[in-house]
Amino acid sequence: MGNRAIYKDGWWACARVDRVPWDFSPPVIAKLAPGVYDPDKDKWELYYLPDDYSQAHDLAAEKPEKLAELRELFWVEAERNKALPLLGGMSIFFGMLPPLPTVTRFDFYGDVQNVQRGMVPRIYGRSWAIEADISVPEGGVEGVLLGNGDEMGGFALWVDTAGKLTFTYSMLGVEEYKTVATEPLPVGEYVAKMVFESDEPKPGSGGTVTLWAGERKIGENRITRTVPIAFSSYAGMDVGRDNGLVVDKEYKAKAPYAFTGTVRKVTIDLKPESVGRELELHAHGAEQAVGGGAAG
Numbered sequence: 001m002g003n004r005a006i007y008k009d010g011w012w013a014c015a016r017v018d019r020v021p022w023d024f025s026p027p028v029i030a031k032l033a034p035g036v037y038d039p040d041k042d043k044w045e046l047y048y049l050p051d052d053y054s055q056a057h058d059l060a061a062e063k064p065e066k067l068a069e070l071r072e073l074f075w076v077e078a079e080r081n082k083a084l085p086l087l088g089g090m091s092i093f094f095g096m097l098p099p100l101p102t103v104t105r106f107d108f109y110g111d112v113q114n115v116q117r118g119m120v121p122r123i124y125g126r127s128w129a130i131e132a133d134i135s136v137p138e139g140g141v142e143g144v145l146l147g148n149g150d151e152m153g154g155f156a157l158w159v160d161t162a163g164k165l166t167f168t169y170s171m172l173g174v175e176e177y178k179t180v181a182t183e184p185l186p187v188g189e190y191v192a193k194m195v196f197e198s199d200e201p202k203p204g205s206g207g208t209v210t211l212w213a214g215e216r217k218i219g220e221n222r223i224t225r226t227v228p229i230a231f232s233s234y235a236g237m238d239v240g241r242d243n244g245l246v247v248d249k250e251y252k253a254k255a256p257y258a259f260t261g262t263v264r265k266v267t268i269d270l271k272p273e274s275v276g277r278e279l280e281l282h283a284h285g286a287e288q289a290v291g292g293g294a295a296g
Helices: 026-030 064-080 088-094 249-254 275-295
Strands: 004-008 011-015 044-048 105-109 128-136 143-150 153-159 164-171 175-184 188-198 207-213 216-223 237-239 262-270
Touching (some): 044 064, 088 275, 105 237, 128 143, 143 262, 164 188, 164 207, 175 207
Antiparallel strands (some): 128 188, 128 262, 143 237, 175 216, 207 216
16 A cells, blocks of 8 residues: 565665555545656655664655665666555546456466465456366365365365365355365366356355366356355465364365376466457456554
8 A cells, every 4th residue: 555665785765655554534544646746755664683683763854865775776676576556556546447358268286385365366246167178087086176265155066075076165154155066076186176256246246156167068057146256264275284263164174185186287278358348357457455554
């Protein structure tokens, strides 16, 4: 929300926007409008961490040249790391949307763990799929292929003790929807997939789940309602296991219930919508991102 800092060679420079983080009242937001807010007027502080790890002694007044150097470096690094524009996440307050995302497929390689909520692709209100590139040995497999969130709001693609592909979706702990394959996963190397076809591109809308082993459909079910804003933040997203609080209590006693086969890669694929619908979903996401930031 505009607060920023940079570290180099033991030196730490930081600045805070003159507002309480959770204050989104109109007068406060008005001060941050484009053409009104001037980031150069924010107060900067300077600390030398090897001697002052707790940042108790501000050296900004004593070392103006060093502060100026780090302030200049901040803008260079912010541009290089695509952290600009400053306060860009609040643009929705002023009727401006950030650019539409251009990526619709997100790859997560084997054993990636604890991906936090803000880094998980936004599936709310749209059709999407989980594609798990796996190897199933003789004797079968069990365990979690992908788990996100927990029983208070989340989803998991996993294989039960009978070797059947299963998709569990928790609608904030109020409703649980489970789709179970009609047959065990076959031996071999292929993509096991869950496809969710939304009834309409609108947050909260229901849809149809299908399960696939390669090109063969092995399961189908309905989800009446979906999470419109955000899944639980108590647990992140894991590939090949379900750390922390689990999505489905059926495998809670076996948590993290690591997959016993091989997971090479899991892809979350977002189905593109029309430009108008994409803009609506994008605006919804921008609004909720600000709310999430305010909530911490």
